[in-house]
Amino acid sequence: MISSDDLAFFSVLAKSASLAESARKLDVTPPAVTQRLRALEARIGIRLIDRSGRKMSLTDEGALVASHGTIVAEAMEALSEALADRKKAVGGHLRIAAPHGFGRVHVAPVVDAFAKAHPRVTVTLDLSDHPGAQLVESSDVIIHIGPPGPMNQIVTTLAPNRRILCASPDYLAKAAPVQSPEDLMQHRCLVVRENDEDVTLWRFLHPSREASTVRIHPAMCSNDGAVIREWAIAGHGVAIRSEWNIAADLAARRLKRVLPSWEVPPADVVAMLGTRFGRSARTTAFLAMLRQSLAPPPWRRKKVK
Template identity: 50%
Template sequence: MAIANATEYHRRIAAPIPKSMISTEDLHFFITLASALSLADAARKLDVTPPAVTQRLRLLENRLGMRLIDRSGRRMVLTDEGELLAVHARRICDDIGNLSDTLASRRGTVAGHLRVIAPLGFGQRYVAPVIAQFRALYPEVSASLMLSDRPARISDDMWDLMVHIGELRDSSLVSRRLAPNRRILCAAPSYLARRGEPKHPEELLTHDCIALRENDEDVTMWRFTPRDQGTPANVRIEPMLTSNDGGTVRDWALAGLGIISRSEWDVAEHLHAGRLVPLLEAWTQPDADIVALINSRHGRSLRAQRFLDLLHASTLQQPWLPGDSEQSRSGKRAQGSGAAGSTARASAG
């Protein structure tokens, strides 16, 4: 009897999977698709071509015998069945991930897949090397790093840990401060030789300003607070140049095209070398501290906690500072918040 039961058991587990069944890979695929704005957006997130996404979706729909997404309009819309699948897919994948994490934690193993999101420039320069170091320490961990100029807009299904720079609008998010970071108003010596140095925030009205467009912030309002506790000043600039890439904005300033307000992590070495000059040092701008946001559903795993510890240890040292000299310290003093609006004109120059 035991032999018969064993034979039946092996016959069942060796049987082909019914065509109507879906795999965890299908579930992860559809979760990504459901959180995307379009098939092209989903293709970017999955790192495949849009036709590949369309083909895989068609195969999944054929296997299930139902439409999951209405693609008749410009934007894709989930059908009722698609909504149902997305809800259950997220729950199932969460449960599988939590189970894997629990089992790995019980045996003291750091394993599984780590998903990190970070701003473009900072992520390339300071997060990517830490992920490489983490992989060397924990070879059973796989990792993905998504670099985005608008990380705050990415669905929480896509990440375990997110690096954020600047003010946190959602106070309910679990966060850990990684490093202090100041905003610095600066320009190249060549620009200052041509246009002169502003002595008061209001004088920015007559200067060429360069703005970084990130997330949904009002990047044209520059806020200043005097260090002597005087009257704050807000200046509404009309930027001569804008970009969603901080490196581009910095390079324009280095080329002498205008004045920027940038994070010290991005400009400290250039200030130290004299390629950029700090301006309005009697004023401060709001700090833009670097923090790690921890996903309440996915960020509690042992691998996420260990990575966070490693990232914190790395960034706390502020590796962007070129040294401990007083010259480098003075070049990274920032600027703070304010009130008293104006409109700054930024012409070409």
């Protein structure tokens, strides 16, 4: 007979590279881990782990036990969350994914306040270059800037966010005038490369003219939006950046809007909700706090002098 405690113990072993690593995670000595493993194997009469030197690997039976342990752990967590939701208790583990820059500036402070307001919740904030639909299965909330994921994905808009064509005043003073989107083909353009998107095809909208699409030839590119912003401020060329990212630079005249009568398609800040166990009380509470922090959007608030 294998108990739930056995499954939890073996799950740690299955996710570790060695018994020593397992011991560190369990906060016990390596001999204690070895003794418990041997007792478990003796009780069920099956070898679960092959140990050779410092390395270990799961036997076929060990992999089966580990997979069932994951199923049981998720079922127990789902039951706990369902019971907590019945009494509207905010507890459990909240998994959040967000972009690096936006996550540091606008999400992390809310996580800080949320953790203080709800001490029964533990939180993991995973910052990555491009969090998206691929994290839905492992996250409760995915903060995303731009078009949402698949049509069947649950999405809620958190804040509006324009995308702005911009360059430094120094660059614009020295370069040829930019009077139409087509003029950009003769300029140095700075590009953020994201996923598999065609980032060299820039689209522009005008209230009284037909939309314009321009194929630019990047002079410099990076997978980090913060780097592109810094290059634009340094006068290396023209870039498209999110309003949340450069509002302060525009106000301080470190950057200047280019082609102000043309609009770039917006990239609103949205939350994609994970499918792990449905909408939990902690997810609802966190989204409410995050939405409140973004209303009105900080990048559109006038600063009082």
